[in-house]
Amino acid sequence: MSVKDKVSEAVEALRKELVEFTEELIRIPTANPPGENYDRCVELIASRLEEIGLEVKLIEVPEEKLREYGLSPPRICLLAYLRGSSKGSSLHFNGHYDVVPAGEGWTKNPFEPVIEGGKLYGRGSADMKGAIASMVAAVEALATADIDFSGEASLSMVPDEEIGGFNGTGYLVEQGLVKADAAVVGEPSGIDNLCIAHKGALWLEITTVGKAAHASMPHLGINAVEKMAKVVLELAKLSEKLRERKTKAPMPEDVKTPTIMVGGVISGGVKVNVVPERCSVTVDRRLIPEESLEEAEAEIVEVIERLRREDPELVVEVKPLLKASAAITSEDEEIVKSMIRAVEAATGKPPKKTGIAGFTDMRFLNTLMPTVIYGPGRMEMAHVADECVDIDDLVTAAKVYTLCAIDFLSR
Ligand SMILES: [Zn+2]
Numbered sequence: 001m002s003v004k005d006k007v008s009e010a011v012e013a014l015r016k017e018l019v020e021f022t023e024e025l026i027r028i029p030t031a032n033p034p035g036e037n038y039d040r041c042v043e044l045i046a047s048r049l050e051e052i053g054l055e056v057k058l059i060e061v062p063e064e065k066l067r068e069y070g071l072s073p074p075r076i077c078l079l080a081y082l083r084g085s086s087k088g089s090s091l092h093f094n095g096h097y098d099v100v101p102a103g104e105g106w107t108k109n110p111f112e113p114v115i116e117g118g119k120l121y122g123r124g125s126a127d128m129k130g131a132i133a134s135m136v137a138a139v140e141a142l143a144t145a146d147i148d149f150s151g152e153a154s155l156s157m158v159p160d161e162e163i164g165g166f167n168g169t170g171y172l173v174e175q176g177l178v179k180a181d182a183a184v185v186g187e188p189s190g191i192d193n194l195c196i197a198h199k200g201a202l203w204l205e206i207t208t209v210g211k212a213a214h215a216s217m218p219h220l221g222i223n224a225v226e227k228m229a230k231v232v233l234e235l236a237k238l239s240e241k242l243r244e245r246k247t248k249a250p251m252p253e254d255v256k257t258p259t260i261m262v263g264g265v266i267s268g269g270v271k272v273n274v275v276p277e278r279c280s281v282t283v284d285r286r287l288i289p290e291e292s293l294e295e296a297e298a299e300i301v302e303v304i305e306r307l308r309r310e311d312p313e314l315v316v317e318v319k320p321l322l323k324a325s326a327a328i329t330s331e332d333e334e335i336v337k338s339m340i341r342a343v344e345a346a347t348g349k350p351p352k353k354t355g356i357a358g359f360t361d362m363r364f365l366n367t368l369m370p371t372v373i374y375g376p377g378r379m380e381m382a383h384v385a386d387e388c389v390d391i392d393d394l395v396t397a398a399k400v401y402t403l404c405a406i407d408f409l410s411r
Contacts, residue, residue, distance in 0.1 A: 003147060003406060004345045010145035011137060011398045018137040018394055019120065021048065023113040025097070025129040026122035032098035032162045035071065041097050042076045045132065045157050052140045054080040054155075059177060061167045071160075075167045078157040079177065082139050084409060088151030091335075091408045092180035092369070093139075093401060094361060095132040096161030096168055099124035105385030119388040126377025130389040131186025131397060132157060134376055138401035151409040154180060161361050164322055169361035173368060182335035182408065183365040184401065187356070188377030188389075191347060191396045194339050195373035197249035197355035198362055199258075200287035200326030202296050205280055206231060206304075209315040212277040221275030225268045227314050228279040234303050235262050235283060247288035249328050251355035258296075259286045282321065286357070289328035327363040328355075333370040335408060342404035343374075346396050374400065 001009075011018075028041045046056045061075040102110035102123050113122035120130070139153055156178060158168030172178045189195045208228040213221025242258040249256075261284040268279030285296050301318060308314050329336060331353065343351040356373065365371040376397035377389045 004403065006145055006147055007141060007399055007402045007406070010141040010147070011395060011402060014137045014140060014398070015395055018133050018398060019391055021136060022120060022125065022130050022133040022394060023122070025132060026113045026124050027111060029111045029123070030098045030159070031101040032160060033101070035075065035098060035159060035163070038076055038098070038159050039074050042078050042157070045097065045136070046078055048136055049080045049139070049155070052136070053143050054082050054139060056080045059172065061171050065171070066167060069167060071167065075159050077159070077168060077172050078155070079172070080155040082143055082153045084149040084151050086150045089409050089411055090152040090154065090180040091405050092178060092183040092365070093135045093153070093155045093186065094158065094169060094183055094365060095128055095135055095186040096158050096165070096361060097129065097132060098159045098162050099127065099129070100162050100383045103385060107386055115391065118391050120391055121386060121388040123387055125389040126188045126381035126387050127383065128186050128188060128375055128377060130377050130394050131188070131375035134394050134397040135186060135401055137398040138405065141398065141402045142405055147406060149406050149409045153405050153409065158361070164324065165361045165364060169364045173364040178365065178368065180369055182333070182369050183371040184335070184339070184404065185360060185362050185365065185371060185373045186375035187360050187373045188375045188379050188382055189354070189373050190378045191343070191376055191393045191400070192351055193354045194336070194343065194351040195354055195356050196331065196336060197251060197289050197328040198326060198360050198373070199251070199255065199289070199355070199357050200291070200293065200363065201322060201324045201359050202285040202287065202293055203321040204283040204285070204297070204300065205319045205321055206283060207278055207280040207317040207319070209317065210275065210277050213275040215273040215275060218275050222313055224276045224279040228268065228281060230307060230311070231304065231316065232262050232281060234307060235260065235300065238299065238303065245288065245290070247290055249289050249355045250353045251357070255357040256288070258288050258291060260284070287326045289326040291326065293323050293325055324359040325363050326359070327366040327371070329366065329370045329372055334411065335370050335372055338404050338408040339372055339374060339400070341407055342400045345403050346399040
């Protein structure tokens with residue numbers, strides 16, 4: 001029997017269990033914010049992996065660190081290891097178990113999964129509890145099927161991806177707790193796509209500071225909102241300049257350029273008859289992999305500095321809210337080639353190489369090892385009402401993960 005057939009048989013035998021485990025995960029509402037029921041969810045994954053025979057470690061993010069982000073414990077990361085018959089390469093699988101809140105518009109109960117027409121519905125089915133279940137099925141197939149492999153497959157199951165990942169994958173990477181030759185993140189790429197890049201984000205809060213005065217005598221004050229109006233218009237003009245840049249990464253055509261969006265949140269003034277002393281707007285700047293966060297921030301500061309030279313009364317504060325770098329993995333990396341072979345073996349055709357407009361935990365892992373994104377859900381299903389995943393795709397992804405592990409680890 002070929003390896004491909006053995007893997008197919010082993011994973012198909014786990015189909016029922018894989019679907020049920022996805023359902024069990026969805027039933028634990030790990031909505032973030034605020035980030036709840038994490039302990040129950042981690043315990044469920046840990047006990048499943050221990051039953052399969054993996055060594056499991058739980059890492060609690062320290063309270064002091066959480067406080068910096070205004071978060072409360074517990075925030076728990078799970079690490080698990082499956083060792084092959086001899087020394088060799090190592091491959092890491094990563095998934096986040098937090099989900100975005102259910103939101104409005106559901107025709108089904110978001111936390112009581114149902115199956116209809118071959119699809120499993122529930123919050124997190126696509127993003128990305130389905131992928132976690134597929135990864136667990138893959139290590140079970142590796143552990144139980146009569147397939148020899150060398151080296152080590154490891155897993156990390158983390159919280160808080162949906163709020164930036166700093167206390168999940170970011171924490172593990174910062175503490176040096178993840179080591180491998182390559183990594184696969186299970187974000188919903190769809191089974192026909194292999195994501196090798198994503199864009200980055202720089203979020204800023206910009207505040208103009210004026211001087212309050214009675215509105216009947218505005219000449220005695222400095223109007224922070226009027227000052228901000230100039231800043232907003234000049235920053236929005238950066239769009240034209242950004243449109244001239246285009247990434248070489250295989251991103252979808254409509255997201256190949258960097259972007260800037262000003263005014264997601266705006267606030268200023270206290271009363272109708274008081275000259276506003278402060279005005280704040282947020283800026284969302286998206287970066288292509290060729291750009292750095294430092295360059296993007298400097299470009300914005302430069303616009304403000306120019307305005308300040310023209311208007312000595314202009315006082316501006318710039319506060320970073322979030323910094324997430326873009327990420328890209330070379331198409332020449334072994335993990336990319338290995339995933340392409342695995343997808344082709346499992347689905348009959350090679351995946352389309354692509355990238356994601358949003359940012360993911362790939363950016364943390366990518367600083368240590370070549371990382372790709374591959375998961376059974378579809379990106380358009382993430383964060384929407386009636387989120388669902390194809391059951392066949394859960395099974396296919398488990399086959400792909402298993403085949404990729406065998407291929408990559410036996411190099
Ligand atoms: Zn996700």
